Amino acid sequence: MTERYDVVIIGGGPAGAGASYELADAGAKVLVIEKAKYPRPKLCAGCISKRSVDLFPAFSIKNSIKGGILGFKGQEFVEKVSDECAVIVDREEFDHFLISKAQEKGAHLLEETTVKEIELTPTVRKVITDKGVFEADYVIGADGYHSVTRKSIACKSASRKFFIAIEVKVPKDMFKDFKEDEVLIDIGVVKKGYGWYFPQGEFVNIGIATAEKEDLLNIFKAYTKNHKLFP
Known part of the structure; x- marks a missing residue:
């Protein structure tokens, strides 16, 4: 049976985890799909601007x-x-903390899962993974450089x-x-x-x-x- 959510978020970094926290806090049924397992290492110096600090939980x-x-x-x-x-934060700790806070608000998390494709129809978005198919009214692509979301909606990007x-x-x-x-x-x-x-x-x-x-x-x-x- 295909599971249905208000929002499926692909990628559980600060953008995806932060969005899931806000949406779950507002009462939405949210699923975050993450390819790795928390806590996971992240090559990043971990600098966050002062303006961004208040956007996240303490x-x-x-x-x-x-x-x-x-x-x-x-x-x-x-x-x-x-x-x-x-x-300055430690990204391994910070990302894990954010997704944990989102889960406390009611967000669902699916780890070690690969998104293969996203099917778009006028009424629903289908996220096809190696662990099943998930339907949603909205999909947020927070899946970084190799974004499956971007490829699925045929969004062209400059050569990088x-x-x-x-x-x-x-x-x-x-x-x-x-x-x-x-x-x-x-x-x-x-x-x-x-x-x-x-x-x-x-x-x-x-x-x-x-x-x-x-x-x-x-x-x-x-x-x-x-x-x-x-x-």
Whole structure:
């Protein structure tokens, strides 16, 4: 028997989990379909703007950010503010927290499930998965770069390249000149890419990403050495 919902949400990241929380809180019958199982790792520095904080239920904050450094070809441009302008979260914890709050409001969650196709008719939307078919009045596509939702509604997108990245978490006491309220985004340290440093609780999240085929490991080693990130 096909199950029917008011809304089916594909993807359980902050967008999907946040939408499910609001809809369930308003009384809608909601299903979130997530391809992984919570808590799941997510390559992300976890920076959320101050404007966005109030959109979510109260959550655990690792750091309060009051400034940032934009690096470009060896030059650094610093901006500091007196008040909090962003916060840092751990995405593995944050995403799990959000979907748990949505479930408390009555949202249904289906994990480790792959969406294969979405069929659209004038009266219903059918979400076809490897675990069955689910009908809904509305479908929200929060399924990221490889969006099945976009493909199913034949929405064309501009040609884009994949980014590849390396991200590591280093204990903050190993980091030189640690600043718990400041982030760094470094443009141009790699072709068509950037590097970053974000404080994250007891750790520092350091990474580098590019759209080019590069020897990222050696570039990353050179990046941390050139910037003297470690003692």
